[in-house]
Amino acid sequence: MTEVPHAQEKEAGGGFFDRTYAPASEKGLRFRLYRLLFHHEAQDERNFDLALIVVIFASVIVVMLDSEPSIKARWHDQLYVAEWIITILFTVEYAVRLWVVRRPLRYANSFLGVVDLLAILPTFLSLLFPASASLAVIRILRMLRIFRILKLVKYADDAGLLVQALLRSRRKILIFVTALLTISVIFGSLMYVVEGAEHGFDSIGTGMYWAVVTMATVGYGDISPGTGLGRFLTSTLIIIGYSIIVVPTGIYTAELARTMRPKRRVVRCGECGLIDHESDAWHCRRCGRSLPDPTE
Incomplete structure (x- = not known):
């Protein structure tokens, strides 16, 4: 059997933080940029992601400082220039992310893709609506990338349980x-x-x-x-x-407990009539009789 190269791996789904995207090219600059932006195994890839998080954090601080009247009166011009420099960097990064993946619309419609777009829109909208510049703090959501960089995706699964319980209630x-x-x-x-x-x-x-x-x-x-x-x-x-x-x-606590409860297998035992069993049970937990094969 021929081994499938890493670059040709099928695009996988997953949660908000562990979704992967196939590269548009398997070699050259386009592929190197793809690895830099979407992978976190090599040292340079992790360094890029950590630097990106620092810039995101700095951009939020810039917006917050510019909302303080005493600081704004003295440093507004410098903060304004810094905000535009950061926005241009984010815009270039967003464009490159779309360029290096095989299906750009799939990335653009993903959770992190939408967050990346929202991170740059407020500054451009401020040209027409000055008050919208403060909405740039939404880019703090880009810090969610730290879940994947620090391999904390398992915590995102726990967050998914909380969201699921909220939706059910x-x-x-x-x-x-x-x-x-x-x-x-x-x-x-x-x-x-x-x-x-x-x-x-x-x-x-x-x-x-x-x-x-x-x-x-x-x-x-x-x-x-x-x-x-x-x-x-x-x-x-x-x-x-x-x-x-x-x-x-x-209400929420009850739904959360229900969501976290292990899945059960509903099948009637031919001996004692018990219908509630563990999801992986092959024998009745009351009388020990074999249960019907779920694949049949």
């Missing part, structure tokens, strides 16, 4: 959020009627804002009831808030 959480909005509308409307504009409740929307803050037990204190009935409604809403604040946590 989305309907229950949606019902819970709908119930919260209903309570907020009811109590916000009641406070608007009971307290009125003289106590700060000048609209139902303001009353809903107060209800959300009160039910979350945050209590900013910018709006507070001034009548006895209003205080009674506030006390009732606080009790409701304490009663339901643990509901989403319970």
Whole structure:
């Protein structure tokens, strides 16, 4: 059997951090750049990735410093130039990544490909919308590459379990959020009627804002009831808030436990009738009789 060269390996799927892409060329500069950008085994490849992470971190610091008024007043021009230099470097890197892979659209549509694109868009958009320059901090997401560089992909699998549990509980959480909005509308409307504009409740929307803050037990204190009935409604809403604040946590925890539970094999034992078995079981755990072959 002929051994398949590493450069001709079939493109593999996988998670956000362990996906691989076939090179567009198997030799020359294009292949060397492909190895540099998408592999992490050789010392120069790892050094490039670590240098890239340093630049990403520095770019986020530049954006943060430019948002500080005292620093911006003195160093804005220098920070502006640094931001554009970093953006141009990221743009060239993104273009080279598209150039060296066999299927550029596959990389562009991947999670890290989208993050790479979003890392450079805010600076270019700032030419039309200056305020969008601050959105460049989104490039901090590029730090996720450290999972692959430091071989921490197994932790990404654990994160996938958390996301899966969240997706499985989305309907229950949606019902819970709908119930919260209903309570907020009811109590916000009641406070608007009971307290009125003289106590700060000048609209139902303001009353809903107060209800959300009160039910979350945050209590900013910018709006507070001034009548006895209003205080009674506030006390009732606080009790409701304490009663339901643990509901989403319970929902998520239950789904997480269900997601982490080992898969079971559902097949009826011909001897004792037990239908729940381990996924790799060949014999009934109660009576020991052989179970039907799952491949049949």
